[in-house]
Amino acid sequence: MHKENSSISNFKRYVVKIVFPVLLLVGIIAAVFTFWFERKIILGNESCGAYKINRIINRTDVTEIPIFGSSRAEASFVPEILGSNYFNYGLEGTQENVMLFFLREECSKRYKQSPMIIVNIDLDGINTKSGDLANYLYNADHEGVKQLMADRYEAHYSIPFIKYIGQFENYFRYYLNNRMQLTKYSDKGAFIDKVVLPKKIMDELIEYRRKNQDVFLHEPELKKEFFKVINAFRERQFVFVIPPYHSCYFTNYKNPEDAKTFVNELKTLPNVKVFDFSSVIYPDSLFINTTHLNYNGAVRFTKEFKDSLNTLKKQ
Amino acid sequence: MLFNSIDFLYFFLVVTTLFFVLPHRTRWMLLLAASCFFYMFFKPEYILILAFTIVVDYYAGILIEQQTTKREKKKYLVISLFTNIGVLAMFKYYNFLNTNITGLFNLFDAENPIPYLSIILPIGLSFHTFQAMSYTIEVYRGNQKAEKHFGIYSLYVMFYPQLVAGPIERPQNILHQFYEKKQFNFDNALLGTNLIIIGLFKKMVIADRLAVYVNEVYKNLDTSNTISAWIAAVFFSLQIYCDFSGYSDIARGTAKFMGYDLMLNFNRPYLSRSVSEFWTRWHISLSSWFKDYLYIPLGGNRVSKPKLYRNLFIVFLVSGLWHGANFTFIIWGGLHAVYVLIGSLLPKIKNEGLPLKLVEQFLVFVFVTIAWVFFRAGSLDEAMQMMKLMFSNDISFNLTQLSAGKGPFNLALSFLAIIFLVLAYFLPIDMKFKNLKANIGFLIIAIFLLFVLSKDAQGEFIYFQF
Known part of the structure; x- marks a missing residue:
C-alpha cells in the first residue's frame, strides 16, 4: 500500500515538477516564436512558396501581372526587367495542378485592369506534382490548398507551430537566401541561382541528360481542367511561355510531336498567345542545370521575352 | 517502429x-x-x-x-x-x-x-x-x-x-x-526523459542533418573534390556516433522510465587518446562481447606477441564481418586491428599535458575517420574512389562543391549541429543534473530545438541494417 502511494506521489511529482512546467514553457516560447516566424520569415519573404500562396489568395493589387509556373518559371523570369507590376509566382517542384490553383485564384478575382497572365510551360507535359509541403502549411486550412496537399494533409496542420515541425529549415533557407543574396538572386518572387557551374559538373549533367529519356506526358483530366479555366475567363489574356532548355534536353526527347500538338491546341484559343523559346540555344554558362537558367541566363531570356511582349502589346 | x-x-x-x-x-x-x-x-x-x-x-x-x-x-x-x-x-x-x-x-x-x-x-x-x-x-x-x-x-x-x-x-x-x-519513480522518469530527449536530439538534429551532406557526396563522388570529401568523411564520423549513441540513449531512456537499467553503450569515444581506448568507449556492449567471448578464449593478452597480434586481427575482422557481409566492413575491421597493433608498438609518452592529449585525440579521430570511409561506402570501388578524392589535390574552392550541391544554408546548419554536439559534451555524462532547474532548462531548450531544427524525413538508424 505504502509502495503504491509512493508510486502515485512520484507520478504526481513528475507531472507537476517536470511535465507541466516544461510543456508550459515550451508552449509559451513556441507561441512567441510562431508569431515572429510567420510575420518575419514567411510573410516577410517574397520568394517563399508559402508567401506566394498567401499572396495569391489575399492579393488586392489590381495592376499586378502574375507569372505562374514551376521552378522553371521561378528561375527564368526577372520581374524587375519586365516592369514594376510583375510578380513571379513560380513554385519549385510543382506542376500544372498547382498552376491551375493559381489560375483559379487569379481569375476568380476578375480584375479588369490587369488582364494579362503569364504562364510558364514545361515540356514534360500536364501533370500533378505539388512540391514542397512547406508551401502550403501557412494556409493549410484553405480549401484549395488542402486539395493541393491531398493525402499529405494531416490534422495537426491546423495547429500553430506544430504544423511547421520538420519544415522550419525550408522557410529559413528561403529567407536567408532572400536577405543575403549570396548564391541566389531574389526579387518579386523570382528565385534564381547566381552560380556559374564548374565545367566538370555541367558536363556531368549534360551527359546524364543525354543518357536519360525525357517525355511529354499529360493527365487527360488535368488538361481538360486547364483548358476549361482558360476558356471560362475569356476576358483575360493568357501568355504561355516556354523558356529555353539546354540543347541536350532534346537529344533523347521521346515525343516532340505531342508537345507541339499541345502548344498548337493552346494557340487555337482566342485569348492565348504562345512564345516558344525552347529552340533558342543558350551557352552552357547561362544554365544552372540542363533545364534551368542561372541569373545571367534569366536576365538574357527575360529581356528577349520582354521584346516579344512589347511586340504583342503593340498589336 | x-x-x-x-x-x-x-x-x-x-x-x-x-x-x-x-x-x-x-x-x-x-x-x-x-x-x-x-x-x-x-x-x-x-x-x-x-x-x-x-x-x-x-x-x-x-x-x-x-x-x-x-x-x-x-x-x-x-x-x-x-x-x-x-x-x-x-x-x-x-x-x-x-x-x-x-x-x-x-x-x-x-x-x-x-x-x-x-x-x-x-x-x-x-x-x-x-x-x-x-x-x-x-x-x-x-x-x-x-x-x-x-x-x-x-x-x-x-x-x-x-x-x-x-x-x-x-x-x-x-x-x-x-x-x-x-x-513509478521520479528519478527514473526524469533520467529516462533526459536520455530520450538527448537521444532524439542527437539523431534528429545532428545525425540526420549531417547525413544530408554525407549522402550527397557519396552519391556524387564524380563531382566532389578533396575538401568536400574530407568534410563528408568527418561529418560521417560524427553522424554515425550521434545516430548510434542517440539510439542507445533512447533505448536506455525508455527502459529507465520503467525502472530497467541497460548498460552504457557509448562513453564519449572521440575523446579517446588511442584506438584501443576508442574501443573501450565505442559500442561498449559489442566490444566487450567480443572481448569476453572471443578475444579472451583465444588467449587474450596472455600469449606470445605473434599470437596476440593474430588474436587482434581475428577479433577486429570478425567484428567487421558482424557489421555486414561486405569486404568494406572487413577492411574497416582490419584497419582498426592495424591501428591497435601500431598503437601497442609505439612507446608510451609520459607527458600528460593538454597539448599532447589534444594531439592524441585529434590523431585518433583522423584515423577512425579514415576507417569509417570503408564502413560508409557501398562498395570497395566507392571506398577507393572516396579515398582517392580525399588524398588527391583537388582543392578548388567552389561553393557548389563545398556545399555538396545542397546549398550553403545546409552546410551552415551542419556546422551548427556540430556545435550542439560539442555543447552536449558539457552535459553530465550520466544525464543526471545537479539541480532540477538546470534539468528543466535543458529539457525546454532541447525540446524546442528538436522541434525547430529536426528534419522532415524520418531517417532510419544506420545500425538497423545490422
Missing part, C-alpha cells in the same frame, strides 16, 4: 502507462506482447526466426545446466551456437559467400550451381543473436542460472528498447530485473 516516429511516441505512452497500471505479475506479458508488436511493425514474418532461436536457446540453457559433465554441457552449447550462427549465416552471409563463389567460378569460365536466396536481412538480427548467444555461454560458464520461465527468457531476447540495435545485454545484468517489482 522507429524511435524517432510519432508511432513510437504513442506506443511508448501506451505501454509505459499500462506497465505501471498492471499488477507486477502480468507485466512481463505486457512487455513481451509490446516487444512482439514493436518487432512485427517492421516485417511481421521474421518474428518466426526470432521465436525459433528463442525456443532453441531456452531449452539449450536448461539442458546445459542439467548436465553434469563439461562434455555434455558443451554439446548443448554447440547446438545453441550452431543454431544462432546458422541463422545469422543463412540470412546475412549466404548470398555474400555465394557471390564470392560465383567470382571464383567465373575465373574458370564456369557457372556457379549454388542458387541465390531472395531474402531480406531480418532487422536487428546480429544484435539479438549475440544477446541470445551470451545467455547460453554464460549458463555454460556457470555465471548465470538457466531461466526456467519461458516468458521471461523470451523477454530477455526481445525486450523492445534494445531489441533491434542493442545495447547487447548480458543475462546477469538484465534477467533479474524482470523479476523486480518496479514502481
Whole structure:
C-alpha cells in the first residue's frame, strides 16, 4: 500500500515538477516564436512558396501581372526587367495542378485592369506534382490548398507551430537566401541561382541528360481542367511561355510531336498567345542545370521575352 | 517502429502507462506482447526466426545446466551456437559467400550451381543473436542460472528498447530485473526523459542533418573534390556516433522510465587518446562481447606477441564481418586491428599535458575517420574512389562543391549541429543534473530545438541494417 502511494506521489511529482512546467514553457516560447516566424520569415519573404500562396489568395493589387509556373518559371523570369507590376509566382517542384490553383485564384478575382497572365510551360507535359509541403502549411486550412496537399494533409496542420515541425529549415533557407543574396538572386518572387557551374559538373549533367529519356506526358483530366479555366475567363489574356532548355534536353526527347500538338491546341484559343523559346540555344554558362537558367541566363531570356511582349502589346 | 516516429511516441505512452497500471505479475506479458508488436511493425514474418532461436536457446540453457559433465554441457552449447550462427549465416552471409563463389567460378569460365536466396536481412538480427548467444555461454560458464520461465527468457531476447540495435545485454545484468517489482519513480522518469530527449536530439538534429551532406557526396563522388570529401568523411564520423549513441540513449531512456537499467553503450569515444581506448568507449556492449567471448578464449593478452597480434586481427575482422557481409566492413575491421597493433608498438609518452592529449585525440579521430570511409561506402570501388578524392589535390574552392550541391544554408546548419554536439559534451555524462532547474532548462531548450531544427524525413538508424 505504502509502495503504491509512493508510486502515485512520484507520478504526481513528475507531472507537476517536470511535465507541466516544461510543456508550459515550451508552449509559451513556441507561441512567441510562431508569431515572429510567420510575420518575419514567411510573410516577410517574397520568394517563399508559402508567401506566394498567401499572396495569391489575399492579393488586392489590381495592376499586378502574375507569372505562374514551376521552378522553371521561378528561375527564368526577372520581374524587375519586365516592369514594376510583375510578380513571379513560380513554385519549385510543382506542376500544372498547382498552376491551375493559381489560375483559379487569379481569375476568380476578375480584375479588369490587369488582364494579362503569364504562364510558364514545361515540356514534360500536364501533370500533378505539388512540391514542397512547406508551401502550403501557412494556409493549410484553405480549401484549395488542402486539395493541393491531398493525402499529405494531416490534422495537426491546423495547429500553430506544430504544423511547421520538420519544415522550419525550408522557410529559413528561403529567407536567408532572400536577405543575403549570396548564391541566389531574389526579387518579386523570382528565385534564381547566381552560380556559374564548374565545367566538370555541367558536363556531368549534360551527359546524364543525354543518357536519360525525357517525355511529354499529360493527365487527360488535368488538361481538360486547364483548358476549361482558360476558356471560362475569356476576358483575360493568357501568355504561355516556354523558356529555353539546354540543347541536350532534346537529344533523347521521346515525343516532340505531342508537345507541339499541345502548344498548337493552346494557340487555337482566342485569348492565348504562345512564345516558344525552347529552340533558342543558350551557352552552357547561362544554365544552372540542363533545364534551368542561372541569373545571367534569366536576365538574357527575360529581356528577349520582354521584346516579344512589347511586340504583342503593340498589336 | 522507429524511435524517432510519432508511432513510437504513442506506443511508448501506451505501454509505459499500462506497465505501471498492471499488477507486477502480468507485466512481463505486457512487455513481451509490446516487444512482439514493436518487432512485427517492421516485417511481421521474421518474428518466426526470432521465436525459433528463442525456443532453441531456452531449452539449450536448461539442458546445459542439467548436465553434469563439461562434455555434455558443451554439446548443448554447440547446438545453441550452431543454431544462432546458422541463422545469422543463412540470412546475412549466404548470398555474400555465394557471390564470392560465383567470382571464383567465373575465373574458370564456369557457372556457379549454388542458387541465390531472395531474402531480406531480418532487422536487428546480429544484435539479438549475440544477446541470445551470451545467455547460453554464460549458463555454460556457470555465471548465470538457466531461466526456467519461458516468458521471461523470451523477454530477455526481445525486450523492445534494445531489441533491434542493442545495447547487447548480458543475462546477469538484465534477467533479474524482470523479476523486480518496479514502481513509478521520479528519478527514473526524469533520467529516462533526459536520455530520450538527448537521444532524439542527437539523431534528429545532428545525425540526420549531417547525413544530408554525407549522402550527397557519396552519391556524387564524380563531382566532389578533396575538401568536400574530407568534410563528408568527418561529418560521417560524427553522424554515425550521434545516430548510434542517440539510439542507445533512447533505448536506455525508455527502459529507465520503467525502472530497467541497460548498460552504457557509448562513453564519449572521440575523446579517446588511442584506438584501443576508442574501443573501450565505442559500442561498449559489442566490444566487450567480443572481448569476453572471443578475444579472451583465444588467449587474450596472455600469449606470445605473434599470437596476440593474430588474436587482434581475428577479433577486429570478425567484428567487421558482424557489421555486414561486405569486404568494406572487413577492411574497416582490419584497419582498426592495424591501428591497435601500431598503437601497442609505439612507446608510451609520459607527458600528460593538454597539448599532447589534444594531439592524441585529434590523431585518433583522423584515423577512425579514415576507417569509417570503408564502413560508409557501398562498395570497395566507392571506398577507393572516396579515398582517392580525399588524398588527391583537388582543392578548388567552389561553393557548389563545398556545399555538396545542397546549398550553403545546409552546410551552415551542419556546422551548427556540430556545435550542439560539442555543447552536449558539457552535459553530465550520466544525464543526471545537479539541480532540477538546470534539468528543466535543458529539457525546454532541447525540446524546442528538436522541434525547430529536426528534419522532415524520418531517417532510419544506420545500425538497423545490422
